[in-house]
Every structure is written in structure tokens, then in C-alpha cells.
Amino acid sequence: MTAVVLRKVVGKFEDFDAFKRALGSLQVSGVPDYEAYGPVNLDELGPLMPARMIPRSFKETVVEILTGRNVSPVRGVATVGAITGLCLFFYMAVATSNIYKLIVGGKPPVSRVPYVVIAYEGTILLGAIAAFVATLYYARLIFGRQAMPEYDPRFSGDLFGVGASCAPEQVESTMELLRNAGAVEVYEY
């Protein structure tokens, strides 16, 4: 069986209602996949996105995490960073104490209870840094990662955008759909 090469149709919108209208039309049009771009993140777009973007039930999400599908990798990276910080800072506190072996307040040199504070700080610190770096990486802002090809910088400024992936025979109808919804510019990428 030959794999169908999907083609990309891009629509640009100045009006938010037209943008929502286009997403709603795409959802019922049979287009296999599409992305939405905009200067702000709006939760209300969730129901208008393809099924993979709609929040799932808890059970489905657990399955998704176990199978590694459709879950933002940022939180996984943040968790790994946080656990690393917890272990690393606890180890650093213990190792430092073992080097100097200072007796403070009649406590043993390695006092685990107050080291919880240090480990906690490390958890927050490395967890936050890992989340920040992962966000930049997966947002394609660092390490030379290329942005989504159809992305226009104005989508972070004054425009909303839709990038629809469709089969070759759907290209014309999809462009027409976007125009009818109120797109100010439509083209095939």
C-alpha cells in the first residue's frame, strides 16, 4: 500500500470569530489533522481541535502516558529534573558533611532531617529549570530546532493561523472552507 503524502494548507485570520468558525468547520470536514496558531493560548479552542487535542478521561490519559502518545513531554522532563534535584542536592549535602565532619549543635555530621530542606530546594530549582528548558526546546526556540514550516511570525502578533494537513484531493475544498470562514489569506504551503 502506498502512503498518501499529506499537503499543507495555511489560512490567516484577523478576526477571532472567523478563526473559531474555521476550526469548527475543519473539525467536521474530514481533514485528518490541523494546527492552530495565535498570539494567546485560549482554552476555549480545545473542543474545536482534532480529537487528539481534546482532554481525555483519566483512564485514557494513563493509557496515553504508558504508550507515550499525545502527552506533552515537558512535564515528564520537569519530573525527571525535580527527582534529579532531590537526589543530587541531598547527596551534595551529605558529601559536603562527610568531607568536613563538623559537629553542629551536638548533632551528627550527617544530619538527614535538615537536609530535607536542601533537597526540597534542589527539587524546585532543577524541576523549574528543566521545565523551562524543555518548554523552550519543544517550542522550537533553542538548539536550532526549526519552527513548524507553515508558522508565520505574525501568528505571535496580530494574526490567528490555521495549518491543515490534508490529502491532495482535499486541498481545494479545504482552501475554499477557510476562505468561506473569513480567512484574509489562504495558500498551499
Added chain:
Amino acid sequence: MSIEASPDQMESRFTVPGGLKLAAIVAVVLGIVAAVVGFFVAPVDTWVWLVVWFVVFMGVSSGMLAWSAVFRVAQAKWTPVVNRIGHSVIFFWPVCFFVMMLLLVGAHSWVTWLHEPAHDKEAWLNLPFMVIRDIVLLGALGVLFALLVRWTLVADARKQGGEELSDRGQWRLTAIGTACVFTYVVASSIVAYDFIMSLSPEWYSTMFAPYIWITNIYAGMAGLVILATFLRSRLGAMRFLTPQHFNDMGNLMLGFSLFSMGLFFAQYLTIWYGNIPEETFFIIERYYRGGWPYVGWPAFFVGYAIPFIMLQSRELKHSPKWLSVTAGIVIFGVAAERYVLVAPSVVGSAVSPLSVIPAFSVLFFLGAFVLSVTAFLARYPAVSSADEALHGRQKMEVIS
């Protein structure tokens, strides 16, 4: 999405299923029987259990009402139903007060410092003063909560009658909410001192009272989550209790689980560092030696650590069912912790096997709780018009 409550939604009331009412009445009777039998077979343990259940249920119910007061003070616009569920606990308050009076009448059976007076603390630890301060402060708190609920209901009725709530009316509700919050802190602290901490009169911790009322607020939010899950479809308030609302309540629980553990650790660290026998014995008895650590540590993990990990999941918080399971774990853990805080001070390590019987007196509290909450919700509208109309807004923003 912008939605407006329809007149039907504003007027919807809870219809109490006959089976639920019967089950609650049976639970009340069984709870009373368990307590009465307990007084014959293990009287001291029975008093201990009554103190524990009083502290737990008073804590959860006052925590729920405190949330309603906090939402009012914060001018929260997303909580017209959550607030009303919090209000519904006001009918349970007289039950708490009655049990407190019963405990005060039987104080000689469970108040340890009446038999071994604590030296240098007689000015505070004497029975007449304890009775007076408990009645006055919990009575004042109950009256203030009742006024908050009453005035909100009056404002609701006026709004339903087409009358706009004046700025003065809004101010009055906010003022009584503020008074409720401050009185809650003082009264809950007194309950923590008199019904838990003073049972080991040699021990003291300035952080103990804040720890108790913060964990009560934590358990109060858990109680709101459970009731909201149970009632959302039955109240016809699905649009006011969306997954986003549950996510927000889950986040509040997450924050308070962390805060509670922080307070626990701060108290533990101070005692560990000072290493003074009059402070350490309280921790050692409950968390290091004898049989109590087998309850103490699991209670800590079940009440705080495990919910903290579970509540990391956004999907879990969006699911009312799973969030209410987590909330149930929270309340169970907090109740177990209260038992560990109270029982060793009164019975030491000599827990009677027969103390299982009076433990079932919890059924009385559960049944009374269900009866009182459902009676309130059957009588008054599910959606608080006054809360919805904050700042004169006719609509509320709900993200579905």
C-alpha cells in the same frame, strides 16, 4: 464561554432520595448504639473516639464553611454552587455543638490534666475556663457562620425577586465573611489546644494550632469536592461545576497538602533540633516507638504525601470521580492522624481491642452530616444568586 443561569437553574433544589434518608437515619441509630455499647465495654476508648470524631467532623465542616467565607471575602465569581454546598453544612453545626457539650460534660473521663494537673499552667488548664472559652468561641463561630448563610440567602431571595443587591448589601456580606474567617482561626486554634494538645499537658508547640486549622481547611476542600461530585448532576448544576471547577478545587487541595506537610516538617524540624525531652516525647511516642508509628506514618502518607503525588495529574483533577476518590483518601488520612494525635495522650499504648466498637460511632456523625446537608439543599436553591451577581454581573465566565 459565557453562560447565564436560567431561572430554573437558580431555583433548582436537591430532592432527597428516600433510600439515602433512610440509610442516614439507620447510620445515626447504629452510631448511637455503638457509642452506648462502647461506654459499657471500653469507656475510655469510647470517649477518645468521640473526641476524635468531634475534632474531625467539626474540622471538616468548619473548613467547608470557612471556604464559603473566604470565597465571599475574595469576591470569587466561580463558586455560586460550591459556596452553596459549603453553606449547607450550617445545619450540621448544632450537631457539632451538641457533641462538644457532651464531651465537656464528660470531661473527667478523657481530659488527662484533670487527674494530673499540669504545674504552672493552671491559669489556662482549668475546667471552668475551658468550658467557657469553648462554648463562647465555638458558639460565636456558629452564630457568625449562620449569619453569613442567612444574609446570603436573604440576598438571594431579593435577587430572585428582581431586586439588585446594593453595594451596602455586598459590603455587609463581605464584612461578615471577614469576621467568620478571623473567628474561625481563633476558635479552631482553641479546639486544637483544648481537645488535642492539652491532653499531653507537658507538651506545647506554637505551630500546632495553625497546623490543625490549615489541615481542617485542606480537609474542608476535600469535603466540598466529594459533595460537589455527588450533587452536580442531582442539583442540575453541571454547568456550574465543570471539569475546570474541579481542576481549580484540586489545585487548592494540592496547595494545602503541600502547606500542611510544610507545617508538619517545620514543627518536626524545630523539635528535632531543640531535642528537649518535654518536646520530643510527643513525636517519639507517635512516630518512633511502640505501636503508634504503624498508624502515625501511614496516616501522614495517606493524608498528605500520596494526595500530593496524585494531585500532580491535571487529568485526575479534571475528573470529578477520581478527584473525589483523592478527597476521600485525604479525609481518611486526616482522620487517622487526628486519632494518632489524641489517643496516645489518653490511653497511652493500652488500646483496648474492644475500642473497635465505639469507633463505629462515626456512623452517627456521617448520618447526621448527610441528613443536615441534604435537608439544607432540599430547602434552598442550589445556585447562590448573590454570589453570581458579584459586582452586578448578570453572567459568569465558565470555561468548559
